[in-house]
Amino acid sequence: MCKTLVLAQNENLTIAQCCNCRVLNIWRAGVLMNFSFEQFKAFYHATKTLEFDNYLESRPDGKEVVILSTPLPDISLVFTRYEWREFFEKMEEANFMQKVYELVNR
Numbered sequence: 001m002c003k004t005l006v007l008a009q010n011e012n013l014t015i016a017q018c019c020n021c022r023v024l025n026i027w028r029a030g031v032l033m034n035f036s037f038e039q040f041k042a043f044y045h046a047t048k049t050l051e052f053d054n055y056l057e058s059r060p061d062g063k064e065v066v067i068l069s070t071p072l073p074d075i076s077l078v079f080t081r082y083e084w085r086e087f088f089e090k091m092e093e094a095n096f097m098q099k100v101y102e103l104v105n106r
């Protein structure tokens with residue numbers, strides 16, 4: 001059983017990794033996403049400069065959200081403005097901590 005390392009966390013979101021398997025997990029409200037380190041890096045770089053306001057859509061209840069597609073064509077992630085900011089703050093933090101651990105374990 002591998003020991004996972006938490007890179008970034010708050011009450012809604014946990015980003016953790018396993019260095020043995022080189023796998024990274026994002027836990028978010030009933031959704032668990034698994035990435036290889038390479039996939040995470042690609043996802044991070046592809047999404048980090050996206051502006052919430054440029055991708056606005058309306059949920060059926062009228063709330064403004066942004067929908068982010070995933071590598072699985074029928075599954076998308078939905079973010080409110082608050083969740084979006086929170087998500088990318090934690091992605092930033094996870095990316096930073098991952099680099100720190102990489103240096104420490106070299």
Ligand SMILES: [Zn+2]
Pocket residue numbers: 002003018019020021022
């Ligand atoms: Zn593992």
